[in-house]
Amino acid sequence: MGKIIAITNQKGGVGKTTTALNLASSLALADENILVIDSDPQGNLTSGLGIKRESIKAGLYELYLGKAEFKDVMMQSIIPNLHILPTTMDLFAVELELLEQPDRENILSNILKPYKDNYRYIFIDCPPSFGLLTLNALVAAQSVIVPVQCEYFALEGLSLLIKLLWRIRGSFNEALDLEGILLTMFNRHLALSRQISDEVRRVFKSKVYDTVIPRNVILAESVSYGKPAVLYAPNSLGAQGYISLAKEILNDNNLLF
Ligand SMILES: Nc1ncnc2c1ncn2[C@@H]1O[C@H](COP(=O)(O)OP(=O)(O)O)[C@@H](O)[C@H]1O
Numbered sequence: 065m066g067k068i069i070a071i072t073n074q075k076g077g078v079g080k081t082t083t084a085l086n087l088a089s090s091l092a093l094a095d096e097n098i099l100v101i102d103s104d105p106q107g108n109l110t111s112g113l114g115i116k117r118e119s120i121k122a123g124l125y126e127l128y129l130g131k132a133e134f135k136d137v138m139m140q141s142i143i144p145n146l147h148i149l150p151t152t153m154d155l156f157a158v159e160l161e162l163l164e165q166p167d168r169e170n171i172l173s174n175i176l177k178p179y180k181d182n183y184r185y186i187f188i189d190c191p192p193s194f195g196l197l198t199l200n201a202l203v204a205a206q207s208v209i210v211p212v213q214c215e216y217f218a219l220e221g222l223s224l225l226i227k228l229l230w231r232i233r234g235s236f237n238e239a240l241d242l243e244g245i246l247l248t249m250f251n252r253h254l255a256l257s258r259q260i261s262d263e264v265r266r267v268f269k270s271k272v273y274d275t276v277i278p279r280n281v282i283l284a285e286s287v288s289y290g291k292p293a294v295l296y297a298p299n300s301l302g303a304q305g306y307i308s309l310a311k312e313i314l315n316d317n318n319l320l321f
């Protein structure tokens with residue numbers, strides 16, 4: 065059975081897209097069928113998988129507006145069993161265009177329903193805001209991964225986000241669960257990184273992944289080659305972090321079933 069996981073945090077630059085890209089790729093390289101959805105109009109996930117704007121005939125925007133079907137939008141990535149629903153900048157307009165549409169928070173959920181079980185996991189990379197795109201992701205998802213950058217005010221932002229998730233659960237999606245909190249951009253030489261990590265673990269306990277993603281320039285550099293780090297430099301510390309996260313998630317989920 066497929067599981068839909070939204071990767072979300074209202075803050076930008078915390079590692080959402082990097083996590084979607086490298087976690088999905090790690091699982092696909094481990095022979096799982098995976099779909100990633102680029103739900104951020106900036107399209108960093110799309111370009112991170114080496115997909116050029118010109119090669120996208122229809123993206124998530126057309127899918128939301130019913131101008132294209134799943135099969136027309138879905139693209140094969142450089143990793144054989146990793147599929148993507150790519151995006152173009154047009155997606156910026158979708159929140160305004162759908163403002164009047166009834167049932168507008170269920171669009172993505174309805175789109176994914178017939179295809180859900182073709183995949184072991186579907187990951188949705190969310191934009192850094194709480195608009196209709198994030199709401200659709202949280203209504204479609206069964207659980208949420210929250211990347212948290214090890215820096216000042218991380219805990220304040222995180223508490224706000226958790227409150228919001230529980231509100232979504234109360235109003236739109238009672239099955240929504242917290243899959244896990246992921247500490248990102250960890251610098252083991254910085255006392256601050258260690259302090260934040262200790263504090264997040266003290267408050268959120270077993271909900272925080274054992275795996276910590278280190279700050280590693282390869283994770284940023286690989287994107288400019290249109291490849292995830294786990295493919296571009298699998299032995300780098302950053303790639304190893306995401307491979308370890310993939311194993312942890314598979315283990316957690318097997319224990320549950
Ligand atoms: N662990 C890391 N080490 C170094 N750079 C990182 C790491 N994670 C992300 N980055 C870089 O930081 C920037 C923001 O990350 P990104 O994943 O795009 O965040 P978000 O999607 O939350 O906005 C990007 O340039 C990305 O390549």
Ligand SMILES: [Mg+2]
Nearest residue numbers: 080081104108
């Ligand atoms: Mg992003």
